[in-house]
Amino acid sequence: MRAVILAAGRATRLQPYSHHTPKTLMELEPGVSILSFIVNQLKSSGILDIAIVTMPDFADIFKEISPGLRIIQIKDEDSFGNLYSAYIGCEEFSLPLLLVMSDHIVERRLLRKMIKRAKDSQKAFILCLDRKPSLKTAEEGLKLLLHEGRVVETGKELTPTYGIDTGVIFCGPRSLQYMEEAIKEYGKEASLKDAINLAAANNDVDFVDVTGLLWKDIDTPSDLEAAREIYHEILRRDLVKPSDGLVSRLLNRSISTRISLYLYKKGLFIHPNIISLISFIAAALGATAFPAGFFLVGGLLIQIASILDGVDGEVARLFKATSSQGEVFDNILDRVADIAVIAGVAAASWPLSTLDAILSIIAAASATLVSQTTHMLSRLNIEVDNLRKIPATRDARLFSVFICSAAGYPLYSVYYIAFASAIFVIAGLVLLFRGSLTWSWPMPRRRRSEAWPRLALELTARGAVHTVIVNAFRLTIGLLVTRLLLTPFADIVIMENHVTLEVATFLPLAEIGVIIYFGSKIIVSSGILVELASAKLVHRLRLTSTIIRETISDTTYLFLALILWTYSWSLGTLPITGPYIVKSLAPATAIIIIYMVYRLVDRLYKAYREAIEEEISTKQPKK
Secondary structure, three states: OEEEEEEOOOOHHHOOOOOOOOHHHOEEEOOEEHHHHHHHHHHHOOOOEEEEEEOHHHHHHHHHHOOOOEEEEOOOOOOOOHHHHHHHHHHHOOOOEEEEEOOEEEOHHHHHHHHHHHHHOOOOEEEEEEOOOOHHHHHHOOEEEEEOOEEEEEEOOOOOOOOEEEEEEEEOOOHHHHHHHHHHHHOOOOOHHHHHHHHHHOOOEEEEEOOOOOEEEOOOHHHHHHHHHHHHHHHHHHOOOOOOOHHHHHHHHHHHHHHHHHHHHHOOOOOHHHHHHHHHHHHHHHHHHOOOOOHHHHHHHHHHHHHHHHHHHHHHHHOOOOOHHHHHHHHHHHHHHHHHHHHHHHHHOOOOOHHHHHHHHHHHHHHHHHHHHHHHHHHOOOOOOOHHHOOOOHHHHHHHHHHHHHOOOOHHHHHHHHHHHHHHHHHHHHHHHHHHOOOOOOOOOOOOOOOOOOOOHHHHHHHHHHHHHHHHHHHHHHHHHHHHHOHHHOOOEEEEOOOEEEHHHHHHHHHHHHHHHHHHHHHHHHHHHHHHHHHHHHHHHOOOHHHHHHHHHHHHHHHHHHHHHHHHHHHHHOOOOHHHHHHHHHHHHHHHHHHHHHHHHHHHHHHHHHHHHHHHHHHOOOO
16 A cells, blocks of 8 residues: 655645645644654554655755655646646555645544555445534535445535545546546646546445544645644544554543643653552552452552553553563553452462362463463454454453452452353354354345335335334323323232332333333334425535534433433332432433433534634634
């Protein structure tokens, strides 16, 4: 894979800063220019052969600052669009290649997703699709029009129904033909979207969904200011490794990356080996706390050690201080710490039964078994991403020790680690031999997800409206029956032994059952209506249908969660289990309510933030 960076623009919207300096050489932080960051992201994604297309005025500057880059000069003095500079770069650099804008910063996962998709696709162009851009970004970006999962048109003037391109484009072998054809038809001032639209007419354009991944297009001074904020968040996200386990991705990295980034921004360099040693000491202290009976303290220390275990590598990568010796040192300490933790748990539970002793040995051996399984499979080029989803990696093992210790039963973590590690190793063996396994019986054909022909959305909406109305009617009747018809019989005793059960005891359960049963049917049936409503609102709100659809869906879930939370308090009348159900169901629904409110506010804030800030700045009185 090669990459071409387009840097032939004049950056008029960034004047006066861009009078004598290319936009791509402006800094995101002291010593880190936009160009150097782009190059670093490409190289860390496995792309080492990189060229930059620029004007002769800036060629010497790029040669001096980035001696490793191949410089492609556009010597044509006539005005031209970005398609012409892309064409020059693709013509001089052999295809296929990745086309990157010199004023776009992106996180590493975006590039990796594009590279992975490029290996599987045979299309002339592949675009990166962001389905949730902000209002301002959507107005200025290149919109994509999709039909049945394929790109049929692009353009800045389109309605942002499906999303926009992020400025990272894969150009396959046939892309040069479309570029030549667009230049002949529209002249040198043609844009990239002209060539892409020609390819889209032949169903020769693919896309990869990068929604949720960070990127920023820098056109104005305010964009540069925003990019400097996003840059640090990109750095933090890039610290997360694809090999991370479930607990690491969901919990540990959210803490460790913030610690590492804080140290980096403050310029506080702590040698990674020292952090590895601190992590080991924390785990060792946690292990010795178990025999002393301090289960909670031991669990907390071990979880802290698990978090710090990520900080050492993150600091090393941020400060460019990685080394093979440091990696080996960290791995040795990790293995010793893991065995010490299991030994501490076993000592706290002494004397052990025969089964507990065997499981403790297996749990201690898992420190080596799990890591060796993934390491050896990776050496054979066997994909292990799905294998790492099994919660048996180090982060999950130490987290289980923390949870079980906090509950007062540390030995239970040994049971979990032993069984989870065994499942992990067995799954690894299945991956190893799966290629040689054959099945003698015929496999059933997979049914298509939709019947042919696919009806227009407006036609299928009629059936959805009918289903919603019918289920809403049934829901109303069901609640009336439970509330009105059964209430007079509430005092009838069903059973009277150790516990007295009356009809009234089950009325709240009946109402909740009716709400959940018919409410779920309404939600499923209203999906088409939400799709239709979002398509209509796109033209008015100028937001993508994905943002509108998710906003409507989250509002619906919020409403249902509020109903469930209200009814959950009435379950306290249930004998024996009532108080426990209330204490579990009410907080659970409350968490859902809080999370949905957060999602709604966060989504709308991200969508309208730039537009609101721009509106406020334009209305401020000029001095």
